[in-house]
Amino acid sequence: MPPKSSSPRPADVTRRNEASRRAILxxxxxxxxxxxxDKLTIEAIAARAGVGKQTIYRWWPSxxxxxxxxxxxxSEPDNAAEAPEAGLPDTGDLEADLKLVLRATVAELADPRFDRPLRGLTSAIMHDTDLAATYAERLQSPVDALKRRRLESARxxxxxxxxxDLDIAIALIWSPLMDRWLLRSGPLTPEFADRVVETALRGLRP
Structure with missing residues (x-):
């Protein structure tokens, strides 16, 4: 019988780390x-995930x-190899495509599962410059690039x-939804999303 190896088993460690990461998230x-x-703590996350809080601090600063x-x-696919290429709809009808995207945005913002976490993240970004930079790099910039690509196609x-100016066009189209959601300044509805698209395009078309 061969002696047991004392060397680590990377595959098992990788699976264990991924399972812990998923549990924490x-x-x-x-x-x-x-x-x-406001009431969320690293200790609470660790207890819910069944890990030590030092495990969290090893991977995240806050x-x-x-x-x-x-x-x-x-938004991570279960199988990255089978994931469709990211992009906004491009049927050739810009108004219809934008209405579809903004209606989907309204549905996500109105989903009670996302409301509190998104508001919490927004609050954290306002007070943490490092987190704001990470958010811009990992989420905002890639999403804005997709929006820009669709508007470039339309142009x-x-x-x-x-x-x-496509950067201003992006702000004109998407900012009203985020402002209304963040400030709770009025009902966030599909009809409002449609009006935003129609109004913006009246000023952006030739």
Missing amino acids: TAAFDLAGEIGF KGAVLLDALLAL AAGQLAPEV
Whole structure:
């Protein structure tokens, strides 16, 4: 019988680390929805996930960073090889495509599962410059790149005026939804999303 090897088994460690990571992210997201970001603590996340809090601090610098990864993990495909290429719909009808995207955004913002975690992350970003930079790099910039690509396609097709500043166009189209959601300044509905698209495009078309 061969002697037992004392060398580590990387595959097992990797699986264990991934299982712990998933448990931590799930715990952070669930707790942020249940008790809110202000009451959320690393200790509470660790207890819910069944790990030591030092495990969390080894991978994340703050509870805001954990929550950001938790929200990003929701969009991670089970099988990256089979995941569709990211992008906004491009049927050739810009108005219809934007209405579809903004209606989906309204549905997500109105989902009670996401409301508290998203508000908590927004609050954390306002007070943590490092987290704000990480958010911009890992989420905001990639998403804005997808929006820009769709608007570039529309501009090339003559559906937007050639002199349109695409960064400002993105703000005109998406910011009203986020402002209304964040400030609770009015009902956030599919009809409101449609009006935002129609109003923005009246100023952006040739």
